[in-house]
Amino acid sequence: MCGPDDRCPARWPGPGRAVKCGKGLAAARPGRVERAGRGGAGLELHQLLGGRTWRAARDADGCEALGTVAVPFDDDDKIIGGYTCEENSLPYQVSLNSGSHFCGGSLISEQWVVSAAHCYKTCIQVRLGEHNIKVLEGNEQFINAAKIIRHPKYNRDTLDNDIMLIKLSSPAIINARVSTISLPTAPPAAGTECLISGWGNTLSFGADYPDELKCLDAPVLTQAECKASYPGKITNSMFCVGFLEGGKDSCQRDSGGPVVCNGQLQGVVSWGYGCAWKNRPGVYTKVYNYVDWIKDTIAANS
CATH class of the missing domain: 2.40.10.10 (Trypsin-like serine proteases)
Known part of the structure; x- marks a missing residue:
């Protein structure tokens, strides 16, 4: 084992896919931790071990305090809008x-x-x-x-x-x-169908944490679509995968997981606004650059 719980921090800057501060996401949506559930840049989440509460601190980007939201806590999650992966297929x-x-x-x-x-x-x-x-x-x-x-x-x-x-x-x-899994030999092309997997939250609003590994098939979006979804936020090391209409996405505790396209590891689950929201696709680290x-x-x- 990794060691006693008191040696493994119960506080970290994002237990799942990160969430950045955006217009209207803070004060207008005090349930953001429950709804987005991703932790992330400038935002600390405090997990009360043995309980069901996440507490969001003030965002470093200057957003309003996000309040306290009670959400179910389990150690298992899944992809939104996906399906159960075949056992040990990944x-x-x-x-x-x-x-x-x-x-x-x-x-x-x-x-x-x-x-x-x-x-x-x-x-x-x-x-x-x-x-x-x-x-x-x-x-x-x-x-x-x-x-x-x-x-x-x-x-x-x-x-x-x-x-x-x-x-x-x-x-x-x-x-x-x-x-x-193989590292990429070329960057991901727009329109390429990829497989995203993880134990991340299945709901855009609220929380549902089943036990088994979940999969999602989703296309690589154009860099223009990605940048239009997150103006000023997308760097050359990032790309978007998903559906602009929403409904399918990675989410809380999928972070760090794979985006595999044509048998190569093209992406790492990184961040996004909300989970499976319209015009807010998932943002992934472009492994080819690294x-x-x-x-x-x-x-x-x-």
Whole structure:
């Protein structure tokens, strides 16, 4: 195990896909934590362990205090508008655990996982071979993190360079239920159908946290559509995947999880306004931009 609960922080800047401050999202929607449920840039969420309350602090961007919202707390989530993945069909998918599931990740080699930098914690246990995270199914491998390395230019306010590497304390045993995903050889093209997966919230408003890994098929949007959805917020390291009409999206505690297109890890679940809202698609870290950093970091920490 990762250690006693008092050694694993119960406070972090975003237990799931991050949410940024936007016009009308704060004072007009005091239930934002429940509705968006993503934590994130400039916003701290305080989890009361053993309870059901999240408390939102004042946003660093100057938004009004968001109030306190009671939401169900469990250690399992799912994608909005998706479907239950076939058991162990995504052997690269991992769960990051620090007393409970809090983020996703992707196994890229026997000893390295890619996740989101805003998922950083000092105490992480990586759980591989998971499907139902509430049940020990006999296929899991639980391996503590030996090193947790955020991108050196990660910006917690803008969520630029929102990518992180985790070195496992021992190599994973590769088998039919635990295996790696390839890094991209080219950037994702608009219109490409991708697979997003995770244990994230299934509701745009409120919370519903089932146990099994969920999947969502969604297209890469054009960069113009992405920038129009979030004026002034999209950097060259970000891209959007999803549906402008809303209804399908990643959400709370999907963060760090994979976006796989044509068998390659193209994206890392990063941030967005709300969950599955119209004209607010999910924003993802563009892994292609970091392939050299990933390879160099692994080589330097072998």
